[in-house]
Amino acid sequence: MKVNKAELLITAVKQSQYPEEGPLEIALAGRSNVGKSSLINTLINRKNLARTSSKPGKTQTINFYNINDQFRFVDLPGYGYAKVSLKERKKWGKMIENYLVNRKTLAEVFLLVDIRHSPGEHDKVMYDWIKSFGFNGIVIATKADKISRGKQAKHISMLQRELGVENRELIIPFSATKKTNKDKIWNVIKEILMV
Numbered sequence: 697m698k699v700n701k702a703e704l705l706i707t708a709v710k711q712s713q714y715p716e717e718g719p720l721e722i723a724l725a726g727r728s729n730v731g732k733s734s735l736i737n738t739l740i741n742r743k744n745l746a747r748t749s750s751k752p753g754k755t756q757t758i759n760f761y762n763i764n765d766q767f768r769f770v771d772l773p774g775y776g777y778a779k780v781s782l783k784e785r786k787k788w789g790k791m792i793e794n795y796l797v798n799r800k801t802l803a804e805v806f807l808l809v810d811i812r813h814s815p816g817e818h819d820k821v822m823y824d825w826i827k828s829f830g831f832n833g834i835v836i837a838t839k840a841d842k843i844s845r846g847k848q849a850k851h852i853s854m855l856q857r858e859l860g861v862e863n864r865e866l867i868i869p870f871s872a873t874k875k876t877n878k879d880k881i882w883n884v885i886k887e888i889l890m891v
């Protein structure tokens with residue numbers, strides 16, 4: 697897809713700030729630092745529209761990005777940051793669940809996990825939520841450049857087993873640095889949007 701327009705609509709901390717439902721939304725979930733911002737930036741060919749940082753975020757926000765007035769990327773708050781209090785974690789859970797349950801224009805949720813590591817408890821809960829809400833359960837295995845190509849299949853099998861992914865094809869290895877599978881992810885998005 698040719699991206700002519702990409703803009704941050706809002707960084708929302710509460711539901712009343714969400715933009716009105718409009719174009720379909722594709723949400724990105726995953727732990728802090730997994731590479732959500734990098735995925736967005738790579739897909740839209742921008743260096744820094746979505747903020748990337750090596751410091752996992754403290755503020756829990758939902759960021760809405762308008763792409764071509766055609767659809768939206770919705771960057772859900774990252775989880776798994778050890779220094780976040782239990783109260784904050786509960787707030788995180790409510791915020792995400794509320795969005796997933798109520799958003800009528802939500803077309804799909806991508807779960808991002810680091811290809812190198814076993815998924816954490818939050819990843820598993822998130823994946824179960826995604827499936828239970830009736831989405832396909834597409835997993836993007838990030839930072840694929842950090843392991844050798846030869847080891848990829850083994851890591852994909854590990855992710856499939858540990859998350860309980862029905863079909864291996866639903867797991868897409870991705871590298872923001874090498875742009876691996878950028879086109880493949882765009883094709884998945886186009887299928888979701890039916891364009």
Ligand code: GDP
Nearest residue numbers: 728729730731732733734748749839871872873
């Ligand atoms: P977010 O918190 O999920 O939005 O994660 P970011 O996109 O900010 O990425 C966190 C860190 O991982 C940053 O230092 C990125 O440069 C790095 N990173 C993200 N994607 C990749 C990737 O595909 N390969 C490598 N090597 N580093 C990555």
